[in-house]
Each structure stands twice: as structure tokens, then as C-alpha cells.
Amino acid sequence: MKKSDFKIDPNQEFPHLKNAPIVEAALEIRTIPEFEWDEKKTRVMIEQNIKEYPNIQIQKESLTQLHPPNPPKPIYSDRWRGYLCKSSDNLNILQVNIESFVFSRIKPYENWERFFSEALKLWGIYKEYAKVKSIRRLGLRFINKISVHNTNSINIDDYLTYPPHTPDNMDMLFTEFLHRDSLAAPNYPYNVTIIRALKANPKINGADIIIDIDVFDLSLENSSEISIELLKTKFSEMRWLKNEIFFKTLKKEKWESMK
Amino acid sequence: MSSCAIINKTYLHGMTQGKSDEANKNYQLLSEISQRLQESQYFGLIAKGTFQELDEVFRETLTPDWDGYGALPVEKETFLDTKKFLILLPLYITPPHISAEPDGNLTLEWFSSPDWLFSISIDSKGFLHYAAKFGMRRNYGSEPFFDSISQNILDLILVVGK
Numbered sequence: 001m002k003k004s005d006f007k008i009d010p011n012q013e014f015p016h017l018k019n020a021p022i023v024e025a026a027l028e029i030r031t032i033p034e035f036e037w038d039e040k041k042t043r044v045m046i047e048q049n050i051k052e053y054p055n056i057q058i059q060k061e062s063l064t065q066l067h068p069p070n071p072p073k074p075i076y077s078d079r080w081r082g083y084l085c086k087s088s089d090n091l092n093i094l095q096v097n098i099e100s101f102v103f104s105r106i107k108p109y110e111n112w113e114r115f116f117s118e119a120l121k122l123w124g125i126y127k128e129y130a131k132v133k134s135i136r137r138l139g140l141r142f143i144n145k146i147s148v149h150n151t152n153s154i155n156i157d158d159y160l161t162y163p164p165h166t167p168d169n170m171d172m173l174f175t176e177f178l179h180r181d182s183l184a185a186p187n188y189p190y191n192v193t194i195i196r197a198l199k200a201n202p203k204i205n206g207a208d209i210i211i212d213i214d215v216f217d218l219s220l221e222n223s224s225e226i227s228i229e230l231l232k233t234k235f236s237e238m239r240w241l242k243n244e245i246f247f248k249t250l251k252k253e254k255w256e257s258m259k
Numbered sequence: 260m261s262s263c264a265i266i267n268k269t270y271l272h273g274m275t276q277g278k279s280d281e282a283n284k285n286y287q288l289l290s291e292i293s294q295r296l297q298e299s300q301y302f303g304l305i306a307k308g309t310f311q312e313l314d315e316v317f318r319e320t321l322t323p324d325w326d327g328y329g330a331l332p333v334e335k336e337t338f339l340d341t342k343k344f345l346i347l348l349p350l351y352i353t354p355p356h357i358s359a360e361p362d363g364n365l366t367l368e369w370f371s372s373p374d375w376l377f378s379i380s381i382d383s384k385g386f387l388h389y390a391a392k393f394g395m396r397r398n399y400g401s402e403p404f405f406d407s408i409s410q411n412i413l414d415l416i417l418v419v420g421k
Contacts, residue, residue, distance in 0.1 A: 023279050023280075023281050024277050024278065024279035024281060024282055026275050026276065026277045026278070026282070027275075028275040028276055032402075032403065033403055079336055079385065081405075084278070093278050095276065095278070098403075099403060099405045100276065100405075102275070102276050102278075104277060104278050104279070106278075106279055107279075136409075139274070139275030139276075140275065141274065141275035141277055141282075143277060143279060143281045143282055143285070145281055178288050178289075178292075180289065193274065195285050195289075197285070197288070199284075210281060210285065212281070212282075212285055214274050214275050216275060218410075221409075221410070
């Protein structure tokens with residue numbers, strides 16, 4: 001394989017889309033628990049330190065037996081794993097979990113600066129409470145949904161730069177598709193999972209095209225280096241990757257119409 | 260440009276956890292695909308009877324003193340974590356032998372010979388305790404288990420379970 005020229009440029013400017021199709025932006029930092037968390041103490045910490053997220057729900061790990069024995073006897077468990085906290089308008093969501101910090105912004109997404117500064121502020125609180133010493137995984141995921149209303153057929157080529165094809169271009173029609181690609185960035189520690197999907201949506205008498213981009217980094221797994229500066233560098237590079245992939249996945253005419 | 264692939268195991272580290280409807284739907288769709296492959300006769304641990312073996316071990320160890328020597332019962336959390344661990348295993352892994360321990364943990368063991376084996380013990384608090392013996396080499400430790408299998412554990416399984 002030839003040497004790659006792949007280069008990340010975090011300073012590159014991308015077009016601002018006033019009507020960006022982002023339905024969720026999520027930033028996750030998976031950690032290694034340093035102590036056994038107490039459910040009540042964690043709630044008190046959230047109520048005292050994260051007052052802008054007053055809608056607090058218990059997060060339970062829903063373990064369900066998928067293949068019950070004969071005769072079927074379902075078994076459920078709901079072990080506590082943390083709290084899900086929502087802002088008053090329910091648009092910002094924080095997950096304070098034993099093994100992970102996740103900050104999500106549900107649509108409308110405003111801009112990266114607001115999203116990232118809020119995430120960093122909350123991470124500071126989490127990090128102090130959880131006494132985080134090491135990180136297992138960094139993730140930055142943006143889910144985009146392009147809804148096509150009132151139609152019986154869609155030309156996928158109009159939306160995606162690399163659409164799926166029927167076998168050897170057989171003369172058949174897609175009714176839906178789900179395509180998952182996993183890519184590695186040469187010379188960088190980042191991986192990306194891209195999900196492209198087409199799903200019929202009876203509510204709009206049409207269909208939704210999903211472009212779900214999840215950039216992640218596992219290179220910190222055995223490192224204790226978790227400074228804010230490092231996270232800023234990492235996430236700005238991951239953001240560049242996410243943007244580059246988005247603008248190279250959706251057809252230019254489509255994203256230009258979102259400006 | 261040709262399509263080149265490098266093969267690594269990053270998929271084992273799951274997805275960034277979204278909370279929107281779209282995030283949930285994508286997760287569900289991918290889980291369904293994964294389960295369909297697990298059900299296949301060629302690839303899957305379901306078809307190879309591994310999950311049935313787990314169900315049987317669990318049924319036999321649900322009550323205290325199941326071994327007649329005061330053993331602790333296997334908790335449902337342990338059982339379900341073990342099931343989740345098996346579902347997350349890559350498709351090409353050899354099925355492990357499943358057993359219960361007197362402390363209520365469930366153990367998965369990949370055995371090649373008395374000097375070449377790897378076992379993982381799963382407890383009710385979501386921790387994995389593992390021990391490997393590869394000839395003169397020993398490797399053991401504990402780590403939390405949530406929604407992915409660590410590279411370290413997978414590499415150890417692959418030594419015996421390929």
C-alpha cells in the first residue's frame with residue numbers, strides 16, 4: 001500500500017449551514033472507574049454542581065435475556081449505571097455514568113464553540129467527582145437526518161456522493177438500505193464509523209436519509225495524560241474529520257441549499 | 260482509486276452513546292444484523308449451542324448451595340453480563356466451555372491443553388477477572404465490563420480461541 005498523504009487541518013474553515021441537518025451531536029469520554037460509585041451521593045453531586053440540568057433520570061443498564069430457554073422465561077436486570085440529566089428545554093443532555101461521560105445536543109444544533117465549551121465545562125465537574133485518572137475512548141458523533149417529504153421515490157445519487165448500488169447495477173430499486181463503513185485515518189490514531197441509511201418515514205409520507213458519523217480515538221487507553229489541552233487538540237482534529245466526511249458524503253448541491 | 264482495507268478490531272469498542280431517536284434506531288438496526296449473524300449455523304454461537312449451555316448452567320446454579328458445599332447462587336446480573344459478553348465476541352471465536360464457581364461467578368474457558376488455556380470469570384458487579392496460562396507465560400487481571408470487550412482480553416482469547 002502506498003504511503004498516505006492524508007492530513008488533518010484543524011484550522012480549516014467549513015461552510016456554516018444555517019439549516020444543518022444535525023439531529024444529535026454527542027461527545028463521549030469513556031473512563032475507567034476509580035472507585036465504587038454511590039447512587040445517592042452522585043445525585044447530590046449533580047444537584048449541587050450541575051443546576052442547569054434539573055431533569056434528572058436514573059440510568060439503568062438494561063440487560064435482557066435475548067434467547068429465553070424453553071419454555072420462554074424472560075429475565076431482566078436493571079443495574080444502576082449513572083444519571084441522565086436534561087436541561088430545562090431538554091435540548092442539552094448529560095450522561096454521568098460510572099464508566100463514561102457523554103454530552104449530547106439535540107437539534108437545533110447551534111455551533112461547535114457552544115457545544116464544545118459546554119461539554120468541557122461539564123467534563124471538568126465529572127472528572128473531579130469521578131477522580132478520573134485514565135481514559136479508554138474518546139468519541140465524537142454527529143447524526144444527520146435529511147427528510148424527503150411527500151414522495152414515492154428518491155434518487156439516492158442526488159443526495160450521496162457514494163451511494164449504494166444494486167448488484168452489478170441490476171435494474172432493481174432500493175426500498176431501504178443500511179450501510180456501515182469503518183475507516184481508519186492514516187498517520188493518526190482516529191477511526192470513524194459512518195452509517196448511511198435510507199428509511200421510509202410514513203409520518204412525512206416520504207423517507208429519511210441518515211448520515212451518522214462517529215469519530216473515535218482509542219490511543220489513550222493506557223495513558224494517564226488527560227489534560228484539557230490534550231482533549232482540545234484531539235477533539236478539534238476529530239471535528240475536522242467529522243466535517244470533512246460530512247461534506248464529502250452529502251452532495252454539494254444539497255448542503256449548499258442548507259446554508 | 261482502489262478500495263484498500265486494513266483489518267483491525269476497533270469495532271469491539273462500540274459506538275459513541277447518542278440519546279436521540281435516530282441514535283437508538285441505528286443501534287437497534289445494527290444489533291439486529293449482528294444477532295442474525297450469531298444465529299447462522301456457520302458463524303454463530305447461538306447455533307453452536309453456547310447460549311443454551313449458558314442457560315442450563317444458570318438454571319442449575321440459581322439457588323444457594325447448588326453444589327452441596329454452600330455455593331453462592333449465580334445472580335441474574337452475572338448471567339446477563341455473560342450473555343452480553345458472548346454476543347459481543349467476534350463471529351470466528353471458538354465457543355468457550357461455561358461453568359459456575361462457588362462464589363457465584365460464571366466462568367468462560369478456552370482450553371487447548373492444561374498448559375494452554377484462558378478463562379474469564381464474570382461477577383455480579385460487572386467485573387471480568389481473567390487468567391491465562393500459555394506455557395510458561397502467565398497473564399491475569401481484572402477490569403470492568405460495560406458495553407465492549409477490551410483489546411487486551413480479546414487478544415488473550417485469540418491465543419486459544421481462534
